[in-house]
Amino acid sequence: MKQRIVSAVLGLFVLGFVLFFYETVVFNLAVTLLIVLAIYELFKAAKLTQYKELFALCLAFSILMPFMQMKHLSNQLALICGTYAFLMFLVLLRYHSTLHVEQIGLAFFFALMIPFSFSTLLFIHNRYEMSVSILYLLITLGGAWLTDTGAYFVGCKFGKHKLAPNISPKKTIEGAIGGIICNIVCYFVLAILYTSVAKSMFGTVIQINYIALGCLAPLASLAGILGDLSASVIKRQCGIKDFGSIMPGHGGVMDRFDSVLFVAPTVFMYIQYVELFKIVR
Known part of the structure; x- marks a missing residue:
């Protein structure tokens, strides 16, 4: 319990720091960091980090997603998502003997769910x-x-x-x-x-x-x-x-x-x- 309380206090301190710089890029960076760490933890749990190309691809897409609302990126949404899906299948072809299509689907789900959910914090921040x-x-x-x-x-x-x-x-x-x-x-x-x-x-x-x-x-x-x-x-x-x-x-x-x-x-x-x-x- 003591350890949980100490961690909670430190967490609140970090939250206070982020709120202090709420109107700066610090908030965006904090959300992006949460996305990166969450993706890594999920991929590690599912034993998908061993496929480095898959992990790098999903991580890049996840980092990019919070910025999709920017005009020059939102206009290219179809191209970005299409390219991402195409590259996922290339990874499947490369590791077809050990990487199953179910794992590709799981990786795709993680890389979509995590950044979308956290990005709603940015949507609220901007609107x-x-x-x-x-x-x-x-x-x-x-x-x-x-x-x-x-x-x-x-x-x-x-x-x-x-x-x-x-x-x-x-x-x-x-x-x-x-x-x-x-x-x-x-x-x-x-x-x-x-x-x-x-x-x-x-x-x-x-x-x-x-x-x-x-x-x-x-x-x-x-x-x-x-x-x-x-x-x-x-x-x-x-x-x-x-x-x-x-x-x-x-x-x-x-x-x-x-x-x-x-x-x-x-x-x-x-x-x-x-x-x-x-x-x-």
Whole structure:
């Protein structure tokens, strides 16, 4: 537990550093670094790093994807994706005796899912004013980590009924419910506190849509739980306990951000149709 707390504090320090340089290239680099580390951990777990050309190709495509929204790249989207698919088949032909088409499909999936999910953080960053986009970022990360924290403590205290015993034996239904309730409460507290800080720091008055926020909270929690269970399935099938050891007590980037990978797209799609926060001019 002590190791987990120390790692969590260091993680929050890094997050604070990134937020301090939120309007600079530092944020873009931080997201790109997460993509690179997550891709490496998944490829290593699936024993695909031994195919160097495949790994390099998927890594290059993954790094490029967050920048696809740039005009000169978005106009070449079909060409880039077509070339990527063509080169994947060339790799399959080169290693046809040891590399199976299922592994190519898995590599393609990893290289598509990871950068797309993390890139939604950049989409939010670019589409909204800084004061609101930071709040959306905190809501996104909170949806994953607050749910996980609430589920952990409630599950340890009251957990009796297993949620998915064959996938993650320690997770309970009581813990999941506790995590959802924790996230709902923390969403409101976070939004209220942040709007007060934003008014004093940025001179920005942010209006909260409490009903929309209350509806998003359980959706984000469920997405986070689904992401956590999905990562557990991958680890179980790959025969590993953790994806990495970059964060002592937490594991690797995928161990800490598996929930975020599902919550980020959920929040992004939700706010395309529902306005959670409005700047009052």
